[in-house]
Amino acid sequence: MFLMRFGLLTLLLAWPAFAGGPLVVLDPGHGGTQEGASGPEGIFEKNLALSIAKKLKALLEKELHATVVLTRDRDALVHLSERVVLANKKRPELFISIHANSMPTAQQRKLNQGIETYFLSAAASGEEAKKVAARENAEAGTQPKGQSGDTLSFILADLQRSETHVDSSRLAYAVHEALISETGAQDRGVQQAPFFVLMGLEAPAVLVEVGFVSHPEEGRHLSETEYQSKLARAITAGVKQFLAQLEARDGVKP
Numbered sequence: 272m273f274l275m276r277f278g279l280l281t282l283l284l285a286w287p288a289f290a291g292g293p294l295v296v297l298d299p300g301h302g303g304t305q306e307g308a309s310g311p312e313g314i315f316e317k318n319l320a321l322s323i324a325k326k327l328k329a330l331l332e333k334e335l336h337a338t339v340v341l342t343r344d345r346d347a348l349v350h351l352s353e354r355v356v357l358a359n360k361k362r363p364e365l366f367i368s369i370h371a372n373s374m375p376t377a378q379q380r381k382l383n384q385g386i387e388t389y390f391l392s393a394a395a396s397g398e399e400a401k402k403v404a405a406r407e408n409a410e411a412g413t414q415p416k417g418q419s420g421d422t423l424s425f426i427l428a429d430l431q432r433s434e435t436h437v438d439s440s441r442l443a444y445a446v447h448e449a450l451i452s453e454t455g456a457q458d459r460g461v462q463q464a465p466f467f468v469l470m471g472l473e474a475p476a477v478l479v480e481v482g483f484v485s486h487p488e489e490g491r492h493l494s495e496t497e498y499q500s501k502l503a504r505a506i507t508a509g510v511k512q513f514l515a516q517l518e519a520r521d522g523v524k525p
């Protein structure tokens with residue numbers, strides 16, 4: 272009896288958040304004076320990220336009846352910590368940050384391509400992951416504005432124990448597998464690193480590096496509308512898969 276009542280109570284408490292479909296916050300990386308990575312033909316990460324995020328928003332609304340909030344919907348500078356504050360205010364079911372990669376030297380630019388999907392951890396999963404986080408964090412200075420070192424270490428220490436962290440890893444795998452199978456891009460794996468834009472988020476959160484703007488072929492693909500739509504379709508499929516996993520676990524239909 273207690274279990275039944277508890278189950279019903281959980282459902283009732285969870286219901287308003289899910290009514291009318293899930294709430295999703297999408298975060299197109301960079302913007303304004305922060306251009307992010309750039310490719311040989313004048314391709315900027317900030318533009319790609321926004322374009323993919325808009326396509327993804329439309330698909331999530333159409334296919335999942337989701338309510339989708341963008342941390343920026345135009346070419347504007349938004350501080351990393353403001354993105355986190357905005358997302359937490361909305362209390363979303365999930366958060367996805369969209370970025371693209373690049374390599375510094377001509378040799379590396381020719382060789383490196385593929386997709387990486389990240390979730391937050393205090394330590395990076397490898398040297399490359401560490402460099403990616405350092406590059407993506409650069410626009411914030413040394414640490415998120417308004418967060419002291421103590422707050423930061425608290426957040427990071429708390430991370431491993433939280434259910435949200437486990438769900439972030441689930442979301443990362445679901446989105447990553449869909450991206451690789453849909454695009455046929457090189458699989459650079461699900462990785463972990465200390466991204467400022469994922470720190471302090473109270474929802475399952477991932478950061479996707481959709482490809483290398485610096486690679487001659489992949490860079491060209493990334494600027495094409497059709498390929499961007501493919502990426503958006505794949506991420507939508509991954510989100511669907513993730514929400515189905517949550518539903519199976521919690522018994523609440525998004």
Ligand SMILES: [Zn+2]
Binds near residue numbers: 300301307308316369
């Ligand atoms: Zn970026």
